[in-house]
Amino acid sequence: MAKTHRVEVLLWSIALPGFGQILNGKFLKGLLLIALEFLINIQSNLNSVIISSFYGRINETVIEVNYQWLMFYPCLYMFGIWDAYKDTKGAITPYDAIPFVVGAYFGTIGVIYSSSLLGSVWSGILGILIGIGLGLLIRYYLRMVRIEKREMLRNMVPSFFIFHCRNNKHVIKPSNHKRTEGYLVYPFLVMTVRQSDSFMQYLCNV
Template structure:
């Protein structure tokens, strides 16, 4: 049976849905199962789903109280690494070895934002431990993409 070619966007989107799904799609079964187990353990230990539920209901202080931040701090790095891994293993060739930079910078900004998510000193409005780190992903990805473009050799 011929293996179906998986696009990078397809692998990335499945990995966003659940870390490990992109690896399973790429045919990396052991790695995919390992990422799913890691996500499950960190999710359960950090009470992440309850934090998401409270945040979407606007109960940011309840989300802040229920979350185990020591476990939650593992989540961004595991999540972003699983996304990058699925992205890089997909069939499309990319000559750049720097594809990891946006994912790495995203993981750093989200992890840092978790530290500051309990207090917002800029606007005085609490975005909570779920939405503030999600917002921090955008500048992290942009910074990583810019660094990648600056460091890549020009194709002339």
């Protein structure tokens, strides 16, 4: 899908959960998210709290808000953004969801401590931003570990066999090449793989 459409969907999802899903053609899911957003918004008095926050009346935001309902909002908000982004991206790479999930966690923590920090709105927003930043770092680290693990397994010893992973059927073929496109090289694991099919599946998915 075009990058411009992806950005458009992401921006509309940030504006209101559910709009991105409607742009993606997921009307039922979009309308459900919008309905949930309206429900939580009304029950938590969120609009009044937002107005008070922009005027700097932090103490009033703590008094006006219904925390029993507001606690749901960061998770709903971040899920709506992630779901719309996922549908536009197509192929999802490993750990893509982590920044959104951690953002939801920290947004909720920000709401919990809002009475002693920046109020119900700004504390939640700050928590979401911190969570997204931390989630991006975690995702980067996990991807680097995954790449290093893959390269370590491929380069551990010279290759004599190629394990071809196709439809979970493992065919062992002799070869003098260190690497052939579409094959994974682990000669020293022939006996191990024959004894452990689950380990073979793990290697094929590295």
